[in-house]
Structures are given as structure tokens and as C-alpha cells.
Amino acid sequence: MAYFLELLISGALTGLMYSLVALGFVLIYKSAGVPNLAQGALVMTAGYAVWLVMAWGLHVWIAIPLAAAIMFGFGLVVERLLLRRMVGQPVIMVVMLTLGLEILLRGMVPGILGSTPKPIDLGIDFAPIIIGDVFINRTSLYGGIIALALVGASLLFFRTRTGTKLRAVSDDHVSSWAVGISVERAIGISWGLAGIAAVVAGALWGSSQGVDWTLSALLFPAVAVVILGGVDSVPGVLVGGILVGVLGTVIPGYLDSFAGGSTRDVVTSLIILLTIMVRPFGIFGREDIERI
Amino acid sequence: EDVKFGLLQDFTAVYTFVTGQYNQGQQDYLALVNAEGTLGDGNTVTAIVRDTGNQPQRGIEAYNRAKEEGAVLFDFLSTPVSAAILDQAQADKNVVITPAHGRGDASDGTVFPYVFPMFATYWAQAAALIEHMKETGGLEGKKIAIVHIDSPFGREPGPILQALSEQEKFEFQAFPYASPGNEQSAAWSEVRRYRPDYVLIWGAGGGQAVSVRTAIQNGIRPEQIHSVIWLAETDAANVGPQMKGVKRFEATASGTDHPIIQRIQEKVIDAGKGSGDQANVGTSYYNLGVATMAVAVEAARLGMEGGQPLTGDALKAGFEKIAGFDAEGLMPPVTYTAEDHQGGGAGRVSEWDGEKWVPVSEWHAAYPELIRQVIEESAAKYAAEH
Amino acid sequence: MSDHTLVCDNVVRRFGGVVALKNVSVAVNRGEIFGLVGPNGSGKTTLVNAITGFYPPQEGTITLDGQQINGLKPFRIASMGVARTFQNVALFHGMSVLDNILMGRHIFMKPNPLASFFYPWWAQKEEVAHRRHVEEVIDLLQLAPARDEHVDVIPLGLQKRVELARALCAEPRLLVLDEPMAGMNQEEKEYMVRFILDAQEALGLTVLIIEHHMDVVTALCDRVLVLNNGQEIAQGPAREAIADPRVVEAYIGKPRHAA
Amino acid sequence: MPALVLENVEVIYDKVFLAIKGVSLEVGEGEMVALLGSNGAGKSTTLKSISGLLGPERGLVTRGEIRWGDRSILNMGAPERVAGGLVHVLEGRRIFGHLTPDENLVAAYRGRSVARFNELREQVYAYFPRLRERIKSKAGYLSGGEQQMLAIGRALMTEPRLIMLDEPSLGLSPLLVQEIFGIIGEINAREGLSVLLVEQNAAATLDIVSRAYLIEQGQVVMSGAAEVLKSNPDVQDFYLGGAEHTDYRNVKHYRRRKRWLA
Amino acid sequence: MFYRLSGTYHTSYQADRKLWKIPTDRWLVIGLLVLALLAPLYVSPLYLGSYVLPWVIWSAAALSLTLLMGLAGQLHFGFAAVMAIGAYASIHLVRAGVPFELALLLSGLISAVIGAIFGGAALRVKGLYLVMATLAMQYLVDWVVVNVPAISGGAHATLRTPAVSFLFFPIESLSARYWLALGWAVLLTVFFMNVKRTSFGRALVAIRDKDFAAAVIGVDPFRTKLMAFFTSSFMGGVTGAILAFCFYRAVTPEQFGFNVSIQLVAMVLVGGLGSVIGSWLGAGFVLLAPIFLTNLVSGLAASGWVPVSQNFLSHLPLMIYGAMIIGFLLLEPLGLAKIYDNIRKYFLVWPFRHARS
Numbered sequence A: 001m002a003y004f005l006e007l008l009i010s011g012a013l014t015g016l017m018y019s020l021v022a023l024g025f026v027l028i029y030k031s032a033g034v035p036n037l038a039q040g041a042l043v044m045t046a047g048y049a050v051w052l053v054m055a056w057g058l059h060v061w062i063a064i065p066l067a068a069a070i071m072f073g074f075g076l077v078v079e080r081l082l083l084r085r086m087v088g089q090p091v092i093m094v095v096m097l098t099l100g101l102e103i104l105l106r107g108m109v110p111g112i113l114g115s116t117p118k119p120i121d122l123g124i125d126f127a128p129i130i131i132g133d134v135f136i137n138r139t140s141l142y143g144g145i146i147a148l149a150l151v152g153a154s155l156l157f158f159r160t161r162t163g164t165k166l167r168a169v170s171d172d173h174v175s176s177w178a179v180g181i182s183v184e185r186a187i188g189i190s191w192g193l194a195g196i197a198a199v200v201a202g203a204l205w206g207s208s209q210g211v212d213w214t215l216s217a218l219l220f221p222a223v224a225v226v227i228l229g230g231v232d233s234v235p236g237v238l239v240g241g242i243l244v245g246v247l248g249t250v251i252p253g254y255l256d257s258f259a260g261g262s263t264r265d266v267v268t269s270l271i272i273l274l275t276i277m278v279r280p281f282g283i284f285g286r287e288d289i290e291r292i
Numbered sequence B: 001e002d003v004k005f006g007l008l009q010d011f012t013a014v015y016t017f018v019t020g021q022y023n024q025g026q027q028d029y030l031a032l033v034n035a036e037g038t039l040g041d042g043n044t045v046t047a048i049v050r051d052t053g054n055q056p057q058r059g060i061e062a063y064n065r066a067k068e069e070g071a072v073l074f075d076f077l078s079t080p081v082s083a084a085i086l087d088q089a090q091a092d093k094n095v096v097i098t099p100a101h102g103r104g105d106a107s108d109g110t111v112f113p114y115v116f117p118m119f120a121t122y123w124a125q126a127a128a129l130i131e132h133m134k135e136t137g138g139l140e141g142k143k144i145a146i147v148h149i150d151s152p153f154g155r156e157p158g159p160i161l162q163a164l165s166e167q168e169k170f171e172f173q174a175f176p177y178a179s180p181g182n183e184q185s186a187a188w189s190e191v192r193r194y195r196p197d198y199v200l201i202w203g204a205g206g207g208q209a210v211s212v213r214t215a216i217q218n219g220i221r222p223e224q225i226h227s228v229i230w231l232a233e234t235d236a237a238n239v240g241p242q243m244k245g246v247k248r249f250e251a252t253a254s255g256t257d258h259p260i261i262q263r264i265q266e267k268v269i270d271a272g273k274g275s276g277d278q279a280n281v282g283t284s285y286y287n288l289g290v291a292t293m294a295v296a297v298e299a300a301r302l303g304m305e306g307g308q309p310l311t312g313d314a315l316k317a318g319f320e321k322i323a324g325f326d327a328e329g330l331m332p333p334v335t336y337t338a339e340d341h342q343g344g345g346a347g348r349v350s351e352w353d354g355e356k357w358v359p360v361s362e363w364h365a366a367y368p369e370l371i372r373q374v375i376e377e378s379a380a381k382y383a384a385e386h
Numbered sequence C: 001m002s003d004h005t006l007v008c009d010n011v012v013r014r015f016g017g018v019v020a021l022k023n024v025s026v027a028v029n030r031g032e033i034f035g036l037v038g039p040n041g042s043g044k045t046t047l048v049n050a051i052t053g054f055y056p057p058q059e060g061t062i063t064l065d066g067q068q069i070n071g072l073k074p075f076r077i078a079s080m081g082v083a084r085t086f087q088n089v090a091l092f093h094g095m096s097v098l099d100n101i102l103m104g105r106h107i108f109m110k111p112n113p114l115a116s117f118f119y120p121w122w123a124q125k126e127e128v129a130h131r132r133h134v135e136e137v138i139d140l141l142q143l144a145p146a147r148d149e150h151v152d153v154i155p156l157g158l159q160k161r162v163e164l165a166r167a168l169c170a171e172p173r174l175l176v177l178d179e180p181m182a183g184m185n186q187e188e189k190e191y192m193v194r195f196i197l198d199a200q201e202a203l204g205l206t207v208l209i210i211e212h213h214m215d216v217v218t219a220l221c222d223r224v225l226v227l228n229n230g231q232e233i234a235q236g237p238a239r240e241a242i243a244d245p246r247v248v249e250a251y252i253g254k255p256r257h258a259a
Numbered sequence D: 001m002p003a004l005v006l007e008n009v010e011v012i013y014d015k016v017f018l019a020i021k022g023v024s025l026e027v028g029e030g031e032m033v034a035l036l037g038s039n040g041a042g043k044s045t046t047l048k049s050i051s052g053l054l055g056p057e058r059g060l061v062t063r064g065e066i067r068w069g070d071r072s073i074l075n076m077g078a079p080e081r082v083a084g085g086l087v088h089v090l091e092g093r094r095i096f097g098h099l100t101p102d103e104n105l106v107a108a109y110r111g112r113s114v115a116r117f118n119e120l121r122e123q124v125y126a127y128f129p130r131l132r133e134r135i136k137s138k139a140g141y142l143s144g145g146e147q148q149m150l151a152i153g154r155a156l157m158t159e160p161r162l163i164m165l166d167e168p169s170l171g172l173s174p175l176l177v178q179e180i181f182g183i184i185g186e187i188n189a190r191e192g193l194s195v196l197l198v199e200q201n202a203a204a205t206l207d208i209v210s211r212a213y214l215i216e217q218g219q220v221v222m223s224g225a226a227e228v229l230k231s232n233p234d235v236q237d238f239y240l241g242g243a244e245h246t247d248y249r250n251v252k253h254y255r256r257r258k259r260w261l262a
Numbered sequence E: 001m002f003y004r005l006s007g008t009y010h011t012s013y014q015a016d017r018k019l020w021k022i023p024t025d026r027w028l029v030i031g032l033l034v035l036a037l038l039a040p041l042y043v044s045p046l047y048l049g050s051y052v053l054p055w056v057i058w059s060a061a062a063l064s065l066t067l068l069m070g071l072a073g074q075l076h077f078g079f080a081a082v083m084a085i086g087a088y089a090s091i092h093l094v095r096a097g098v099p100f101e102l103a104l105l106l107s108g109l110i111s112a113v114i115g116a117i118f119g120g121a122a123l124r125v126k127g128l129y130l131v132m133a134t135l136a137m138q139y140l141v142d143w144v145v146v147n148v149p150a151i152s153g154g155a156h157a158t159l160r161t162p163a164v165s166f167l168f169f170p171i172e173s174l175s176a177r178y179w180l181a182l183g184w185a186v187l188l189t190v191f192f193m194n195v196k197r198t199s200f201g202r203a204l205v206a207i208r209d210k211d212f213a214a215a216v217i218g219v220d221p222f223r224t225k226l227m228a229f230f231t232s233s234f235m236g237g238v239t240g241a242i243l244a245f246c247f248y249r250a251v252t253p254e255q256f257g258f259n260v261s262i263q264l265v266a267m268v269l270v271g272g273l274g275s276v277i278g279s280w281l282g283a284g285f286v287l288l289a290p291i292f293l294t295n296l297v298s299g300l301a302a303s304g305w306v307p308v309s310q311n312f313l314s315h316l317p318l319m320i321y322g323a324m325i326i327g328f329l330l331l332e333p334l335g336l337a338k339i340y341d342n343i344r345k346y347f348l349v350w351p352f353r354h355a356r357s
Ligand SMILES: Nc1ncnc2c1ncn2[C@@H]1O[C@H](COP(=O)(O)OP(=O)(O)OP(=O)(O)O)[C@@H](O)[C@H]1O
Pocket: A290, A291, C015, C018, C020, C038, C039, C040, C041, C042, C043, C044, C045, C046, C047, C087, D141, D142, D143, D144, D145, D171
């Protein structure tokens, strides 16, 4: 029972750590209508940025905001150079563009900054929090709390007027222009915000596994999170994250001893596949309106 | 005459954690060889370096090109790429070295005449770590948890542990985690409940740091943790001071106070001919790279005694003439024969003291008969299938 | 068999809480042009979608020449002889005008990957036979000059005509037109009316047409059904139904010119 | 002084397709002007060149001049032009389908003052009481007419001085057409808003506008006061349906050429 | 100039639907075919084996995928998994004693069935969701291949292809392997072009463009999509087998990983969705451009012209590859096929500047 509880908690917290990656995806999708498959690479880039800034000798509390500023700027640049020209293109083009970006970043960032894993020391205590027989990892716990806070902030953000405008942009670029919304700025902001989310994810994940290109592999669980929660739903990020984390921890926790191999990727794949088959728009996602 | 080595490795995908330093060591050593004229007769050696991204098709392309350019020895540092090219390289009679990667049974030179695993295979590494546990705390009735990445590489030590557990009467259980291993909490929750006496971690790259961290967070003492060869200075930096006490297998010594490394520093690095970041000199993977080339160059030198230019055949013969070579103390003495391409499979265990790796055992091969038996069985199976 | 081509009997269709069609019944005679009018959102398109199988009715039955078709998939209904056009032009924008119209012959062809791969002579012959038929329709609708154009570069009026051509190529028993004249000026409307009449005459079609242009409706339709909020408010000969005070109030409005 | 002036504007799509060639027109302050023409004549293109929305369709103004007040606006981005008081209600409504009608209005409001926003919103609901009834449902599920009202209301939220309407009556029932036309006239009269109206429904349009341009194949072929155009025999034949009622059952297959093309 | 349009009239509907309507085109194609057939005579084994041969095979793969993505509009980001199924199936079949010719066919069918099952599962959705579903399929197939020793061949996960012969010709020498691959690629090319001009191809395009409009003229969307998945997976499966037997001659799971799927999509896109010539050009470009550019840069680096680190140099192909995808999408979204088309049009109307449309 304690084992189950521990799996449950650590799964949920891990899931929330995935949510951090997924949040960036949703932010961009919800406000620009772009499925950003480069979010993993963005997290990696952010991890490198945090490492780089800390390597200059800056304290964490300065390094992270600075890295966030860098990534926000980076998001704006990406919008300016790439996304701006993809307005109105079919989804395959946009998907492929973000994948191209992911490949480019995966080459460029480690190519320039080095590909051996870089350490990030956030100063989080190693010792777990122990409740009864249940151990809780501090990094995940803080990650989970931050994820909750960021999701809350995003929810509030989309209620504001700027948020409404961003949602309008994701609906229809041309009519946004027609009523005077600057689509470019809106998309730029959304990429910038996703860049900031990536910094949090990159710093936390980087502190536990080191910063190298494998951070970009976080995209896959994050994709499962957004599919399950709904690609454009901020609360979906939370619920999806927790579910993906728990299922991806609990099921392998019991199955692996029988199945012989680690089944987590299978669980993640099945979550994606089953969600799409049963409820394509996820738990909270909006349905496409198609009038014949 | 210019001898060419094809170092067609994975700089961008799965092996990035090692390739940079490893390849730097290789290139710097070759630069040293040329500076010192080790090959004699004014012969030089050149490295053809290319990235394969762990992708077989790019490996094949790179191999063909390097072959055309005259390379006689290849190091892919990537199991899939090595596997994809193995047959063709054998047919072309080109030497492929597979240090710390590739298939262990290639140590059987009768079945794989042109393949040289060079150092202790993963099987030998597992055996060495088990033996070390036996010597430090005894094995009978003890419990070993093996926490490994879920891939063919991670499952490699399985058969050896199985065989040894019967022989040494210990109990073991495997705890796989999903690749790439950035999140292993579920596996370690289980390990904690298993209450192991020793823990064997078997992964690579960022996953190793996560293993050590999560292990410690689950109340496992660093001294209990034993790692496959893939645990180095970068991981220690990543984990932080808590890693003090963790042990690993090593095939070559680390650090800069070895004659060869010192001479590299002097004649290559200080001369501005180094191939990468100075800070890497003397790291475990750097030294591993140096050792591979030291052996290879020695083989080339011996091979060219029989005549020039050097062919793959002559190089193979050169390898098989190497006896008791230890790269001036950088590595255990190795001896290759037509049957044994592993060179004995010696290694040692070292411990992280917070700053560097300190050896805690002597260079030697653990359970050599058992390892040899496993190698031959597996090779025979391969031979039967082909 | 009755002389009704299409019979809808007490059709009900709901979307979530919205009842888009409430017990709508209608019978369309063979060879007749039947009009379907009503305010926006009154359920006209929904009725057509129910007939063509996109939103099958939750209650009630729809029969085509006595055969029940509700519940069938759209492509089945199509192959039984119901062709339609869409309110928002729905052409295949990746194809030329000719290929779009050829698609109309689809129900008579058997697409088969193997035959397509090898394109044997019998497949070629079939293709040519269909092409001949298509050319007749192209002539009828005066589309020849646009035959090789890409559909998305031709003006909307022509696109609507291509859509009509595509529907005609299926040699339907029942042709359903959803606002074929929306966005057209007087001249284009006149052309369209002419084509519909010609086609009906030449092919002996039964036509169900949704239209907001009252002059067209009165000129074209034998009878009309007026819907409001998913319910019938009038049915009968065009001029009479439209003059019904409830229809005027809900749909037509008071005449612009008193004179 | 005219508020909006187009001089010899030429638009090319995809670098090759010449959609309008040398269109010149004017809209005066508070004036209501119509742009008539058959399908594909280039009406929407003209409007887009004014509102700056050609970009996404790979269109470009290659020649000519567009002035708004005393400024040339050719180099301005679309949002800037909206800020300057030009707003375009696109063909086919194109409301934000996933937003509620209310949020559609929020998205279009550019200023910061909440009081002003509430005022504008009340005004929109006053013009279009039906919208208030559907305030909670997603705009994508509104009926065609309601969407058209929302599109116009949304445009009014930008506090324009000139509103361009592209086929507002498309697909609307006769009653709604009357209603919409009535409201457009009302807005024009009450707020002194200039209106540039593109319509197929020539009869209704010529009743409410003061002047009109007739555009065919990318060129203005005729212009003048509404009354004058109404009495032109060609306009009557091709746009108004002859004298009063056409006998559709007996229209000719082949018709005479339009005189202005001769 | 080269093209003669005047004097070519089509007097029958059949002629109007010819594959190559212009005589010059016809001659060009025949010429290219002869050149391709004779390649082993004048291309060095290095270039034949490591550039031409993979190009031919990947072109076949791109053609298979573009049938699904370009014609039917069904996005597929797990096509490498389909090819993996074909490759593994063919090896196991041949090992079990099935003649190679039959094994090719069967492995195609197995891929087709599995591919269609996955396709069928995802048929309710399109666009992004289809991308994700096929991506999940990629991971599932990967997992099964890696974790079922009966498929992957155990811990080392490398299966060698047995020696085989095709219609009594041993597929052993480089030339023989090349010809077999070429034959398959040419066959697929002709198939593909035929598909485009028949009702099956039109139905695919119709489904892609407007599925409800297709339904209303009698196209069964489900069946048609399924058929598209089936056909394309069949082609992909056989191509996977050809890839295993003619090029790698050994299979490992890494050969068919997610990145390979992406690479295939990149080929299709860079070439131009749904275009035959584009598949060939795209495959060649995506496969070879990074290699050539990297060789160029490393040549420059070796000669000391551009001082770059080994690490940077090694990451260069990735950067080039990513930048190339981005560049094409931004500058010529319609791909190489469009560029080719523009050049061809230029010559068609030469000496005039603009085409009619
Ligand atoms: N897919 C759908 N989901 C939810 N509601 C729908 C859907 N399709 C139609 N409706 C609703 O059904 C009602 C009838 O719509 P319908 O499109 O049939 O109207 P219509 O009479 O064709 O109007 P118009 O003249 O504007 O085309 C409307 O209230 C509409 O909102």
C-alpha cells in the first residue's frame, strides 16, 4: 500500500514536471494555433541558457530570471524569423517547421555550447521528504508546486483582455488583423511565454539529469499530456500531466516485473493512441467547429 | 607513409556524453604520435573524423568514404553502426575496434577475425564489479539490485549475473527504467523496498546521474552503488558532492599524472595542437580514447614491421602480436591473440573521492574462464547462424 | 411505388440542447422543383444534412422512392441517387475543373488500387467512357472554357456551376441544392436558373432547393416548405406559401417598395 | 475633402495574377458608397488593399496610391490601419468561432478604458439585440445572420471612421437583409460613419447609398450617383433584373454584350 | 527551345490523359531510365553504393509515403515503423525458407495489414491528431521490435540478411542490389503516376481536399482512407524489405527510428507533397545535401580555412538538415517539384516570360 502510494505521489509529481514542458506547448497552441513540436528543444535550449548564466557565476535567483529574459527574447526572434511567414499554412507545414526548428536547435545549441552533460545546481536539498514509509523527491515536489502556480497564472492570463486577443488570434489570423489585433505581436508573446515556461522546465529537469540534448526528448511525454488534457486547455495540462505521470509510473511499477521490459513508453504511446481514438480532443480540449 | 584511422563516431545522438572527450583523447594521442614519430620511418597517422549520429546509413556512407580514402582501422563508438558495418568490414578485411561498445562475443577472434573489442567487455565489467563486491563485503546470501536502462545494452549483464549468482550464492533482481532515463523514481521506489546490499547501475549519459541521485534519495548509500564504465567526471559534477563513495568499473586510469598524458600536454596541447577543450585532458573518457589509440598505433607499428603500406590484414596481425602492452601504465597490460580479441578483459574498480577517481582494486581480469565461456558460446551461436 | 421521390416523415434532429428540426414532414413529387425556405438557422441545411446522411435524424424516417434511407452513411445515400451542392462551396481545390466533375462519376467507377496501378486497357476504356459523359455535362453548363483551370482560381459563380456539374454527373434521382445563388448578382442568378431548368428538363430530375432570393424561388419552385425554428410554418405552392402572414413576419419582412 | 482616396491601384496575386488594374475611387467623410460588380471582378481585392489584408493571400499592391485623410497608408500594417479608423468586415463573416460573442467584442476593442468599452458594447447590443440573447454560446454555432451581426458589431468595437462591408447580405434571409441594411444606414446616419459597401444585392444597395462604382474584371467601368446608375439600362439589365420582375423561366440563353465592355 | 508544344494535339480523351504528353518529356524519361540502368558501368562503387543506391531506395520510400500524405492527405509520422515491419518480416520469412520474391510480397502485405490497422484506429481524426497518433504507433512498433527477441533477434538486435536471389539472379553484388532497388523504384513511380490519373487517385485527393464533399458523391471515406493506408503501407513495407536486403543487409531497430520517420516526411515535403518527381528530388536532397555540405565544411576546416571545433563540425549536419527543412518551408513551400516545374515552364514557353496560367 505504501508502495502504491509512493508510486502515486511520485507519479503525480513527475507528471506535473511533464506539465511544465506541456504548458509551453499549450500556451503557443492556444494563442497562436501552432502545434509546437520544438517545445522539447526549447526546454533544452533553456537548460543550456540557465547553465550558461550560472557558469558566469550568477546566483540561481538571478540566473533564472535572466535566462527567462533570454528565452523570452529567443521566442520573439523565432516568431519574427520563422512563424511570421507560416500564417495560414496547412498544419503539416507548421508541424514540420517546428520539427525543423527542433532539429536545428538540437544541432546548434550543443554544437556551440558543448554536448557533454552540463550541471545545474539549484541548491535543492537531496534528502527526500519522508512521510511514514513514503519518500517524496524534493525537486519533483518543487517542480509540481511551480507547475501548479504557472498553470494558475496562465489560466488567469487567458481571462485578461490580452489573453482573449491571443485566443482570437489562434482562431483566425486574418480576421484578427482585420479588427486590428497585431497577430505578430500576439504570436511573439506566446512564444516568449513558452520560452519562460521552458526555462522553469529546463532548470528543474536539468538539475536532476544534467543539461544535454536529451532534454528535448521530454517532448514525447509532454505530447501525451497535451493530447490527453486537450491541446488548447490550460487546466488540461494539469490533469493530463498528473494522469500521464501516474499511469506511466504505476502501470510499469507493477507490469515491468512481468513484461520484462520497461513499459512506460508503451503506456505513454497507448495514452496518446487511445485518447485520440476515444476522445480526440482530450479531456478538456475544444472541438473543431465544422459546419457543412 | 600515412596510416589512416576512421573515427566515425556518434557526436550528436546517443553517445554524446562520451564521444566528445573520447574522440579528443584519440586525436590528441595521434597528434602526439606524429610529433614524436612513434611509427618510425617518417610514417604518420591521420584520423578521419566524421559524425554518424548513431544512424547506420550515415555510418555506411562514412565507412565507404573513409575506406576509399584509405583507412584501415575503424572506430564507430556506436553499437548499431558497428553492427551494421561489421560484415562488410570483415569482407573488406578492415579492422574494426569496438572498445566499450559493440558485441561482446566479437572477442572471439576465430569468428570475428577483424573485430577487436580491445578492452573488458560488458560481461567482464559485470564480473569485475561482482568480484569487487565479494572482496569488500562478501557475496553469500547478499542481495544485489541491478538498475538498468531498458535496452539491449542495459540487459547485457543479465546472463553473467545469473551464472555468478549460482556460483557465489547471492540473490539479484533487475529493475529496468525507460530510456533515456531522465526519470527513474518508480524503479528506485522498488529498489528501496528490495533492500539490496549492493546496487549495480547500468546506464549511460544523463540517466547515470539520475540513477545516482535517485538512489541516494531513496536512502541507498553511495558506497553501495557500483557502476558500469559509463560514469565519469561530468556525472559527478552533475550529481554534486553526494556522489563521494560511488564506485565504477574502469578500463583505463583517469587523471593527468601518466607519462603519456603528460607528454600530450607538453607536445600537443601546449603546442596549440590540441583538438578540443583543455579542461577535458585527463578525464576518464579522454584517457580511454588515448588508450585505444595507443593500442591501435602499437598494432600499426608492429604490423608495418612486416612491410608497407599497412593493410587491414597486416594491422590485424600487428594486433595479434601485442603482448603485455600497457601504454606506460595508463591501462592494464593487454595481450591479443588470434582467439582473444578482448586482450584479457582486465580492469579495476575506482571510487569517486569528491574530486577524482581513486582506484580501489588492482588491474586484473575477474572470472576469466566464465567470461571466455560466455564469449565462445555466443560467438558459436553467431557463427552457426551465418 | 408512390409518386413521391422523397418523403420525410416527422424528422427530428437535435444538437446538444438545440432542437434544429422538430417533426418536419415533407413529400417531394417526382420531377418537381421543391423549395425550402426560412430564416437563418431555421434548420434548412440541417434537413438537407439529414436527408444526405451527415446528421442522421434522431427520430422520424426519410424515404427515397419508398426505400428508407435514414441511418445510412452519406456515401451510401449518394450512390442511391441523391446528389447535392453545399452552402459554402465544397470543391476539391487540389484538382482541375475537369477532375472535379469527373469525381461526380465516382459512384459508377470502382476504385481499385491494383487496377489503378497497372491502368490496363479496360480501365482506360472505362475512364474514357466516363469522360464522354462528363463532356456532355460540361457542354450543358457551358463550362468548356474553364475545363482545365484549377478550381480555386475561378470566380465563385463558376465554382458553384462546377459543383452543380459534379452533382449532375452522378445522374441523380434527387438533386439537392443548398443556396446555389448566394453571392450572385442578377445576371449570374439568371444564368444559374437557366442551368437548373435545363438540367431538370434534360435529365428529368427532382430538385430540392434552398434559396433566400424570393424572386428566384417564386419563379423556379412548384411548391415550397417554409421552416422557422425547425418547424414547418407553411407549405404549398410558392406564391401562396410566401404570402402567408406568418412567413412574412418571420422571414420576408414587409415589402421594401410599397408600390 | 474625401476621407479615402484610391488612385490607380493595381494588385497582383502570387506575383503573376493581375486582380485589379488601376482602380480609382473616393469615399467622402460620412458618405455611403457602394462597390458593385460581378463575381471575381475584384471587389474584395479592392477592400483588402485598403485594409492591408492582401499579405496572407500572397497579394501585393504593385502600383497606385491609397490615402486615408491626408496620409498615404500603403506602407502601414493592417492593425495600424485599424487604429487609424479603417475597419473591414470580411466576406463570409469570419467571427472568432471558439469565442463567445462577448469575447469577440472584447478581442476587437483596442483601447484601455473599461468605461468606454462598456459603452461601445452596449451600443453594439443596442443595434443588434439578438446578440445579447446568444451571449453565452460559442459564436461558431450562431446562425448566419447572427454571425454577420456579430462581425459588424465587432468591427464597430474598433471605433472606426470608415467601415468596409464585404457582401454583408450574403446568405441572409430577406428579412435579415432588410434589417442589416437598415442598421447600416442607421449607423451611417447616427454616427457619421463613412461606409464602403460591396454588394451583389444591387437593388437594395442602390437604395441606401449615395454613390456607387461598378467594377468589372478589375477595372472601374462606371461610377456616379445612385439615382443615375439606377436608371442606366445596362445596370438595370445586369444588376437590377430589368424593370421590376424578371421572368426567370424565360431568360435567354445568350445575351447581348455589356455595353461598357464594347 | 527543347520543348515543342506546337504540333502536339490530343485527338482523343485517352491521349489527353497520357503520362507524358509532350514528346520531349517522353524522350527525357527514356534517356534518364537508360542512364540509371547503366549506372553501375560508369559510377564508382563508392558513389553507387553509398549515394545512388540509398537515393533510389529512399525515393521509393518517399513515393510510398507521399501516396498517403500527398494524395490522400493523411499525415503519417511513423512511416519508418511501417518499413521496419516490412524489413523484419522479410528477413524472418526468408530465414524460414520462403522464396525471396514471395517474402517481399508477404512482407508488404504484413506491413499493409498492420499499417491499415493503425491507420484505421486513427481515421476519425486528421491533421495534428493524426500526426500524434502515428507518432504513438512509431513508438509502439519500436518497443515491440526491441523487446520481442523473436523479432529483433535478441540482445544485440542485429539481424543479418541471408543471401537471396531474385528470379534466379543472386542479389549479392552491388550492381544486382542496385538493379533490384531501381526496378522497384521505377515500378512504384509508374504505379504512382497511374494512380494519379485514375478514379482511385481522384478519390484519394477528394478525401484529402473535402471529405464531406467526397462522401456526398459516393466516396466511402473510411474505406478510401483505409485503402490509402493499406496501399501506402504495402509499398512502404516492400521498400523496407528492399532497404534491408539491398542496402543495409542487416537490420537493427535504430535503422527505423522516429528520426527516420521525420526524415521521410522531410523528403516528401522538401520534394513537394504528392509529386512524383518531387519524391525523387526530395529524397536525394534530404539524403545527400547534408552529407555534401558537411564534407565541404570539414574539407574547409581541414585546410584551416574556417576554424571550427570538432564538436561544432559534428553537429553541422543536424544544423544543415534542420535549416534546410525550415528554409524550404519558408522559401518554397511547394518544394523542389515546384522549382522544377517553374524551370520546365520557363522552357515550355521560351522565349516568352510568363506561362499562361
Ligand atoms: N453541427 C452543429 N452543431 C451544433 N448545432 C448545429 C450544428 N449544425 C447546425 N446547428 C444548429 O442548428 C440550427 C439550424 O442550422 P441550419 O444550418 O440548418 O440553418 P439554416 O436554415 O440552413 O440557416 P442558413 O440560412 O443561415 O443557412 C442552428 O441553430 C444551428 O446553430
